[in-house]
Amino acid sequence: MTLELSRLRKAYGQFDFGPVDLTVEDDVLAVLGPSGSGKTTLLPLIAGITSPDSGSIQLDGRELVGLPLEDRHVGMVFQEGALFPHMTARKNIEYAATASERVDELATLLELEDVLDRKPPTLSGGERQRVALARTLATDPDVLLLDEPLSSLDAPIRKRLRDELHSLFESLESPILYVTHDQRTATSLGDRIALVRDGDLEQVGSPSTVLTRPTSRFVARFTGNENLFEGTVTDRTEDGATVLLGDIQFETTASDIHTSTVTVCIHPSRVEIEAPYVADGDRTANTVTETVARWLNEGSEYRIDIEIEAGSITLTANVRPPTFERLALENGSEVQVLIPKESIHLIPERE
Amino acid sequence: MISLFLSVPAEDILARMNHPTVIDSATTSLLSASISTVVATLFGLPLAYWLARTDGAVTKIVLVVVVLPLVLPPTVVGIVLLTVFGPSSPLGEAAIAAGFPLTRSLAGVVLAQTFVASPFVVVTAKAAFESVDQTLEYASRSLGKSRWTTARHVTLPLAGPGILAGVTLAFARAIGEFGATMMLAYYPRTMPVQIWVAFIELGLDNAYPVAILLVLIASTALVVLNTVASNPWE
Numbered sequence: 001m002t003l004e005l006s007r008l009r010k011a012y013g014q015f016d017f018g019p020v021d022l023t024v025e026d027d028v029l030a031v032l033g034p035s036g037s038g039k040t041t042l043l044p045l046i047a048g049i050t051s052p053d054s055g056s057i058q059l060d061g062r063e064l065v066g067l068p069l070e071d072r073h074v075g076m077v078f079q080e081g082a083l084f085p086h087m088t089a090r091k092n093i094e095y096a097a098t099a100s101e102r103v104d105e106l107a108t109l110l111e112l113e114d115v116l117d118r119k120p121p122t123l124s125g126g127e128r129q130r131v132a133l134a135r136t137l138a139t140d141p142d143v144l145l146l147d148e149p150l151s152s153l154d155a156p157i158r159k160r161l162r163d164e165l166h167s168l169f170e171s172l173e174s175p176i177l178y179v180t181h182d183q184r185t186a187t188s189l190g191d192r193i194a195l196v197r198d199g200d201l202e203q204v205g206s207p208s209t210v211l212t213r214p215t216s217r218f219v220a221r222f223t224g225n226e227n228l229f230e231g232t233v234t235d236r237t238e239d240g241a242t243v244l245l246g247d248i249q250f251e252t253t254a255s256d257i258h259t260s261t262v263t264v265c266i267h268p269s270r271v272e273i274e275a276p277y278v279a280d281g282d283r284t285a286n287t288v289t290e291t292v293a294r295w296l297n298e299g300s301e302y303r304i305d306i307e308i309e310a311g312s313i314t315l316t317a318n319v320r321p322p323t324f325e326r327l328a329l330e331n332g333s334e335v336q337v338l339i340p341k342e343s344i345h346l347i348p349e350r351e
Numbered sequence: 352m353i354s355l356f357l358s359v360p361a362e363d364i365l366a367r368m369n370h371p372t373v374i375d376s377a378t379t380s381l382l383s384a385s386i387s388t389v390v391a392t393l394f395g396l397p398l399a400y401w402l403a404r405t406d407g408a409v410t411k412i413v414l415v416v417v418v419l420p421l422v423l424p425p426t427v428v429g430i431v432l433l434t435v436f437g438p439s440s441p442l443g444e445a446a447i448a449a450g451f452p453l454t455r456s457l458a459g460v461v462l463a464q465t466f467v468a469s470p471f472v473v474v475t476a477k478a479a480f481e482s483v484d485q486t487l488e489y490a491s492r493s494l495g496k497s498r499w500t501t502a503r504h505v506t507l508p509l510a511g512p513g514i515l516a517g518v519t520l521a522f523a524r525a526i527g528e529f530g531a532t533m534m535l536a537y538y539p540r541t542m543p544v545q546i547w548v549a550f551i552e553l554g555l556d557n558a559y560p561v562a563i564l565l566v567l568i569a570s571t572a573l574v575v576l577n578t579v580a581s582n583p584w585e
Binding site: 047048049068069070071072073074075076078080082083084085086095096135136138139 | 484
């Protein structure tokens, strides 16, 4: 199945969505964006709840625009599940199922056997979403749309259901669009990520591309990249560009940079920290020796802020606890900062 | 209420209740109020659904028109109905020619009752439909179910209690309707008309039995209506 959106446009008063061009084959596209970005406009357009002002939505060449939603074969899992409150979980799934065996099959798949006879108001958030998913899957939809199904769940359940969704998505052979505002959910579930900003697709690419090679400051910031600095390109060679950040020169592998002013973008997870006396690090990496300004325990990792250039630049590094403990880091610790060439990404200045 | 029931000795009431005019008026009232309620519901529900799910100037105007009978004095309603359906109106003439007069007939009674009772169905059902999250309807239709299937299995059951309240109110209003009925269809006499006639011609004592009967029939009907149409998820 191929879902193809072309020149899709929808205006809501002052807000303009699109024009959007997008093709989703049998993979998972995570639609990521802050609230108000217009990411939630996309799914109702595909499902047929709202109609676009212009443009087309084609599913294997079949035009969906103009078709009522019941004729689209597009399954949608709504944010809060949208289960029918007067029907038991089983009735909810049966209502959608084409064959009754399918109900038990899906109940097994999504571990719902124990809750089938309960009504939605008595189910937990996670159970509700699983029933909603089962109900949608019971119709064998050609396209699966999910509108932030995990957003209202507590962290442990969210993580568990995310893992389950991951394996479920692998087994489905249809285009899947998953709207979320959570970067972790997007990177872990999406084969590709589409970043939405002000009603437009800002960048579409694989999770690692979006994370390490953002095309704009917005994408970088929204995917958790805090290291964004203005720099000047001083030299371009076959192998990359040299960029000046304050008074320090950094070697990069960036090519195709045609402006001299750039945004230097270094993902915090790509910044390595070593003790100052260790000399056998990566010799090709950019190396500076500076002091730790502050650190923060963020649970699975430590966030280290290092002031460079007498405090004019604050570089953030994410460090795993073992490294943090081995280096016995504290405020004022002198450290060696190593930034591999390929970890420095340059975003050309726009306009 | 109690004073009404204690006003006349019980055997007196029972004796009078067996009077043919009382039985006739009771039959007319029950029959006409039931028909009116059904008609008001059949036309009122789709209208209420449309009003609940549409926004705009047209909806607002329609809503005003729908609610109008609630604020009109019964005599004005009678005048309006006579103007449109009276024997001298084109519609009334045509109906008489077809052997189906719209005044001084059961049809006239139903017409008057439906006119005043419909707003209750529409206004209450509209609120009931509005309380049903539209996302549930979208969910149902995205599962491949038609609008009609969705309405039957999702919207109506969820709006049920509210709709039932509206239907009950409409029935109560219909069976008690007096003013417009007097003007449009004095015959066949409904109970409120019969009460009035008994009062004018024979005095208060003679009006009591019919009044008591009306109260009994109306309350029984309301209890039955509320029990029969059970609430599926209670």
